[in-house]
Amino acid sequence: MGDTGIGALLLLLRTERGWTQQRVADEYNALEGRAAKTGKEIGRYEREARVPVPYTRKYLAQVFGVDVVALDRAVALSKSLRGEEDSSSGSSPERPAWPAVPSHSGKGAISVDAVMSADFARFIAQRNADEFVVEQLEADVARLARVYVSHPLMELYIEIKRLRDGVFELLRGRQHPRQTADLYVAASRLCGLSAHVCLDLGDYDSAATHARTARACAEAAGHEGMLAWVRAVESLIAYWTGRYDQAARLAQAGRHHRARGSIGARLASLEARALAIAGDQAGAVAALADAERSREAMPGHDEVPGIFAFPAAKQFAYAGTSHLAVGGREHVRQAIASADTAVRLYRSAEDDDQSVGDLFAAHVDLARGHLLLGDLDGTEAMLGFVLESPPERMSASIVRRLTALGRELGEPQYGGAAQAAHLRERLQHTAVLAASPAAHPPELPT
Template sequence: MEPEPPLFQILVNQKGWQEYDVFKRRYQEAARELADLEGPSSLATAPPPEKRQFVRWVRGEVKTAPRSEARRVLQFMFPGIPLGRLFAPASTAGTSPDLRGPTESSLEGQLDYGAEDVVMAAANESARFAARAESSNVGPHTMEQLEADIRRIVTTYPNRPVGPLFSEVRALRDRAFEFLEGRQPPQYTRDLYVAAGVLCGVLANASFDLGRYDAAETQARTAFMCGELAGHNGLRAWVRGLQALIAYWDGRPHDAVRLSEAGGNFTPEYGTAHIRLASIKARAYGQLQQASDAIAALNSADNMRNGMIAGDDLPGGMMAFPEEKQLFYASSTHLWLGGDQHLSDAEARADEAVCMFEAAPPESRRLGEMSLARMDLAMARMNRGDLDGAALQVYDVLGVNARRRTESVRKRLGQFGRHLALHPARSTPAAIAMREAIVAHQEQIPAELPPGVTQ
């Protein structure tokens, strides 16, 4: 019997990195991005593993921990998976010895990954369901409970740690799939497809927040297919917006524009989906330095907000696009465009967004979005020389993100740190303290609140 392959081999095969030259290129790209986000700059030029070392990793022939730079890069390439599990046989990865240094914890990330990569496994399950659906036994009380559970999840999502919530949403999605595979009365079929699509959309958003863009895109495709089968324009438009958002954060602004425009082909009867699409498109145009297109998209979002009919055809919560979120999308757009006037506009909009986020009761604050608005405000203030004002926002974000980590906030902190390192006041005690706090935060194990507990 052949020995079981290590989890590392399975994952590189899934990602198409099994050839050494491909893996080497991906490794170097990850090292450069990690150097930009967290430092030190020397990490960008650290030598990749030699081919014979890569072959040993693939075979699971690992006796000692990789060097410290390689550990950091590997953890960045395979987020949430401890090295002891990465190089162990897949079926025993959950009980393998820890190959990391003595100061590193054996628990990483917000999910407990064992033999199975939980996020990608969930994405694959959604994909398999999509294939079956293209080729039950539900009554009104069942649907009422399912819809109530969905409303609770989308309402509490912005305030809860992502990892513990992921398993709860996945279980509820599985229940919706099971209903659809049964023999429900025809009048419930559309509602079930909408429910399944919303839950896949939540899983896509959670996968995105965990930094798993590949899994997020798979979940989003299944969510969109459910919207197609239900003929639900609100869901289709929202999912296209999520896909555009993933492309924006993945550094693909042209794709973000294309997906935003594609979402505009689906016209919900009411709600905020199109305002969100226009706002995402504005940020993507800002990233592309297409100022006139970016401002036109912002104006379009404003006009739609002014003419919006109250209510939404989706369950609200994380799927709604409130005014404060639109404001910080506008601030991000102005930051991309740069210049004194855009910088002033960015600061004003970010400041207003933060005030609106803070006005919500603590148990219902949208923590990740509020943190991103604070990072926009910090960047604007730093660029006009107000380091003390920037520091107030950064330290608040560090405290919140230690309890509810998301990939987007982690990236923004890294970008801020990189810009701070180039600032004329970078050698002042305030700047040095901020940079050290950001680096320490990026290296620490994330703290979690128990499921359902708010701060």
């Protein structure tokens, strides 16, 4: 292994075991104790699009059961073949001074031209982000993306803003092109997280601003997956501002990107919900079928977990809302079945993957489904989880759902029922508490 570069060595170690790149990533994540690596990242190491830093090499050595020194030597060989210094060992040898060119040199203009090249080489060497910085940043983004769906929003938004502003500053400096592209992807994801913060707090104008910046960063990096994901966020913004036709069109536009993972199922589900609310029942049903096909033929894994992934549980939650909007007794029954499946899947998931917002939404849909079938006892039972939860955990969209359900309970067909009146009062009380300024910080991330 002594004359093998790091990419070829990692490929050899993996193929000897008959593992996929995702299997290597899973083994790595199990050792490190967090979802920091994806199969795509392992592929980048094998292609030497990125060289693993010492911290990563330590875990890769454990994954493959080899001495880390073998990986260190392979990295040194790869860098020497590319004409790079191997500064990853932690030492930072002082660079030799650039030789001065005597002004009386007989080669005159040619020597001056060489000085210009030397100046540009020095410019390239001055960078403010190396592989370790980018790798740590990606791990932080993945962690925030995963816990976003299950943790209180206010615990996260300050760190999201701090990391996002830090990436902006790095991009204003100088890096190698590979690292610049990675930083643009990180900036896109952090702006996407910022957009979701504003979306969940009901500040749709700020959400749209963050989404536009996320899209600009994704375009700068040429990242098809993030371009598709941002379209999904823009579709959400349009949906919650009552522009249902535009929400459907934005979801359709996102589906034109060639993206891996579950984003196709997400976009089709968003399109179905928007079309159902807009009254296009046939279009909604067709989009729901597209979402199922996308799930079955899902190309590869999601690069980043949590808010950037679209688990099956969330797809069932969206399907429940769509079936309710389509209407009719059969679709209401399908809505109840879908929402019930969503709740069951989320309950069986790991704690960090249990989306509180989607659990709220599924329970509200279950309650409304039972209400439409004339089952007030079922409605009250399904609302128990929501009404007994802390109001500060409820997003602006959940508050709107509760308010709408409260209005339905006030309609003439339920007007004479004491149970309906009691439920309506509880819904109104919870919605007021959840929407009060005390439930959220005075300042939103910008």
